[in-house]
Amino acid sequence: MTDTPPYLELANAGIESMIPVAHRMGVHIVELAPGHVVAEVPLDGNTNHIGSMYAGVLFTVGEILGGALGIATFDPAEFYPTIRDLKIDFRRPAKSTVRATTDLDADTVTQLTKEAATNGKANFVLEAQLTDADGQLVATTLGNYQIRKHGT
């Protein structure tokens, strides 16, 4: 982990202090940029009654992308992200580290930034793909998030 960029260390320290339950699962951000987040979680300690990754852990590694993307994409001094709803579809049992990836295109980011500046809030939709160590799709998530001005 000695080559982890400082901004990723900061993001993961943020998870540890702000969402300790996700940190205890081993959820961590591995790529972070405006409009782009990748997170991973290990299988160890996170299994279910059939030895694959527990649904709540898959949910968490998918859901947390929204918060990380919100903070990386919009000014965290002005806005904070919240979640409105999320649907997760389980495709096959996950029996390895799971990687969750999501992206917002640049045009959408520009539009949302304007909307948030004007209205003090903006809704955004994130789709995420969750894959196992072999690159197989294990789950997908579709979440509705909102960024809001602090104090609202």
Added chain:
Amino acid sequence: MTDTPPYLELANAGIESMIPVAHRMGVHIVELAPGHVVAEVPLDGNTNHIGSMYAGVLFTVGEILGGALGIATFDPAEFYPTIRDLKIDFRRPAKSTVRATTDLDADTVTQLTKEAATNGKANFVLEAQLTDADGQLVATTLGNYQIRKHGT
């Protein structure tokens, strides 16, 4: 906890051994009967960046009802429950212990039991209500589950 019925202690020992990540959150079953499950989870250790219960914990206390109901309703020597998808809607921040409740009516249980005996599997849908210590609705879940014969 000295007045906890033995079947609840057994169910919660099952969570501890089979889904340790849910046990570490403090998720536990408080009512269990064929077609009826109630689970609870404390706020402590389970907060997010705004001090309310983290989404993944709300997901877990709602999701786990399906497994518990599957085991309490169908013969666990013959069948095991799995989850296909789940949508969670967040209604308001949860700032206390959260209680998740779900029910399947007796006719549905009878029909599913026949279907599982005939086909070796049966799909079931569960709606759950998640409430805080004041009885306010904090989230709802809608999940599609399946019970399957062991070995399939």
